[in-house]
Amino acid sequence: MIHDTHQPEAAGQDEPQAAEAQGRYLLAVHEALTRLLEDGDSPGWKRVRSSKSALVAQTTQAPFFYAKIFFPRRWYEGVKTLFRGDRAYRTDWRTHALRSAGFSAPAVVLRGRVANLPFVITEAAPGMSLAKYLYQRARVPRLAGQPLADWRAALRSLGREIGRLHQAGFFHTELRTSNIQIESRPQGAARFSFIDNEGTRRFRHIPRWRRVKNLAQLNMDHPHISRTDRMRVFGAYLDAMGQGHARNQLAWEIHQRTQRRLMENASRRAADGSQRSDRNAASIRP
Structure with missing residues (x-):
């Protein structure tokens, strides 16, 4: 049918x-x-x-x-x-x-x-994959043709949108940058679309560990993104959640979960004979 x-x-x-x-x-x-x-x-x-x-x-x-x-x-x-x-x-x-x-x-x-x-x-969602956007801007900023102020504004917009998602009680089971589309707009404004929503769930109050999981999923990607830029996303997220006071504790939880997942992935690839590394020295951390 x-x-x-x-x-x-x-x-x-x-x-x-x-x-x-x-x-x-x-x-x-x-x-x-x-x-x-x-x-x-x-x-x-x-x-x-x-x-x-x-x-x-x-x-x-x-x-x-x-x-x-x-x-x-x-x-x-x-x-x-x-x-x-x-x-x-x-x-x-x-x-x-x-x-x-x-x-x-x-x-x-x-x-x-x-x-x-x-x-x-x-x-098809408008714009491009956030994964592609971050890669292009971080690796080839001259080709990206985006003013630095607009780049930073887009990162803050991302943090606010994830905060708004969690404030509304939504948890995305695979919140990786490949599952977010970004449509750039003038003055750094950006519109984000969430794809692959099969496992998305809504809670009256989203559990803290699910918030940490989503933030760690984002933090795992793109080791070439600087810690300063990651903290722009994270800071805007906390502001949207009204939890600026919890910055250090939440950052530590995200960092710990990120490193644990990266180690698990590395062990899995080692068992499969892969040599690729996901080392992320720029991870969010207090």
Whole structure:
């Protein structure tokens, strides 16, 4: 079954024509996703990097959309599906919860199943990946063409937005820079969009350890970002949370969790024979 949540009706079409057009649209989507699964490509779509638990593809021409097909991850996925709905359903309603609360997240325009696997089609979020933005600005600042004051303002905007997210009770299970889009605006103003919202949860009061986990996830990325710039993000976050007095204690908790995760990742890669290092000397710390 396919759930068409936002499919627009063609202007001037009567009901039978609209139904026929919608049927052709749904059939084309199903055929494209089937080809992506079977052949690895499909006309009008290109595969993009993703985890092993999903296949992700993007349309090659505007308007841009993303397709995400979810693969089974763990033995208890069926139990979660029974009580919470499948991964496509969870992505849909959790994205809707974020958007309803005033946050930017790419709308789910279609969800369903193909080859008995759940999938979603989402709009493309505006701007670029925060991971790409930080890399470009830190590694090649001259090419980035952004005044230093705007760069610093964007970092503070990021901290405030994460603070606003937590103030609203939301916890994003994978708050990495690759799951945040940034749309730069004049005078350093920036708009952020949260993607990959399948596991996003909302609490009446978000537990402290979940806040620390999200901040450590951000802190793990981009060792080339200076400690001073990290503290700009962190300071703006604390201001948004009204917790400037807790700076040192929270910074220590984030630093400890960051280092623990980096060591775990290093051990895992060593077991796999990888030589890549995630050493992060610029980590947030008191």
